[in-house]
Amino acid sequence: MADSVSKTIYLQTILELTYGQSREQVANNQIAEHLHVTPSSVSNMMAKLQESGEVDVEPYYGVTLTPKGQQIALRLTRIHRLMEVFFSEKLHLSSTNAYANAVHFDHHADDTLLTALDDFLGHPQTCPHGLPIPDATYTCDSHPHRNLNTLVAGTEFTIVGFNEDAELLEYLELTGVTLNSTWKFIGRMPFSGPLVIESLVSKKQIQISEHAANYVYTN
Incomplete structure (x- = not known):
């Protein structure tokens, strides 16, 4: 996996594990479990993301997304979840299959495709797994759960x-x-x-x- 892609996947993961709550901290071991990587890999990536201004790291407590990191994560999450809806509703893939295939597309879609896809799907609010889809302004309202x-x-x-x-x-x-x-x-x-x-x-x-x-x- 390319380093640039790896960074975006980490940012998406942090956003997802906080259920969209930007200032909630996520522990490194949670990220490692979700991505099936070692804690040391997470620590190394968090150091890179902190250096680039995309996360704040508080040793022994966890990491939070910066406004810059959250904007990147919200855009990618919007693309990914719209793709999931398309694969699930229009191609009738299982929700698991829709997720697996969306991973291969979400880092390469441009804004033109994203807008067209959102319009075609009727502006869905959630993905097939019940998670909120960020809107066109990359705002994501987290539902109580x-x-x-x-x-x-x-x-x-x-x-x-x-x-x-x-x-x-x-x-x-x-x-x-x-x-x-x-x-x-x-x-x-x-x-x-x-x-x-x-x-x-x-x-x-x-x-x-x-x-x-x-x-x-x-x-």
């Missing part, structure tokens, strides 16, 4: 979004967790085991790992 692993037993909820990670999306497809599906949080298995949730429609219970549940968003 809770992480699945923060709920208490007995809570009924609707899935409103997923973190965009290929392995997570494949995992959720296998477990049958879909956007806008409704569930009840039953509880956690002993010894830091997985979370148990029950479909409000089928009454089927499934288990979701604590790690995955941290990246599943509910109302």
Whole structure:
């Protein structure tokens, strides 16, 4: 992966992990987990991004996007999520497949294509994974949400979004967790085991790992 592309992917990742909250800090290990790279690789890239004025690094606490870094990340995120909508709605790819293919296009689209695509799709507000799409001014309104692993037993909820990670999306497809599906949080298995949730429609219970549940968003 080219260094210039690597930088933009890191910026997008930081934006996504904060769910669009520009001044929220992200720990290096969170970035490493999301990108499946080593913590040392993250540290090296954060040093480069800080030098170029795209992130602020607070040792031992995490990183935040600067206005410059956020502008770059919002533009790329807008392109990526519009591509996902196109692949999903018009080409009928699965949400996982739409995500995987959008990665190959989002760094090369120009503003003319971006505007045309947005118009063609009718200005969608969210991508197939429920995440907000930045508008034409690169403003991104984050919707109120809770992480699945923060709920208490007995809570009924609707899935409103997923973190965009290929392995997570494949995992959720296998477990049958879909956007806008409704569930009840039953509880956690002993010894830091997985979370148990029950479909409000089928009454089927499934288990979701604590790690995955941290990246599943509910109302």
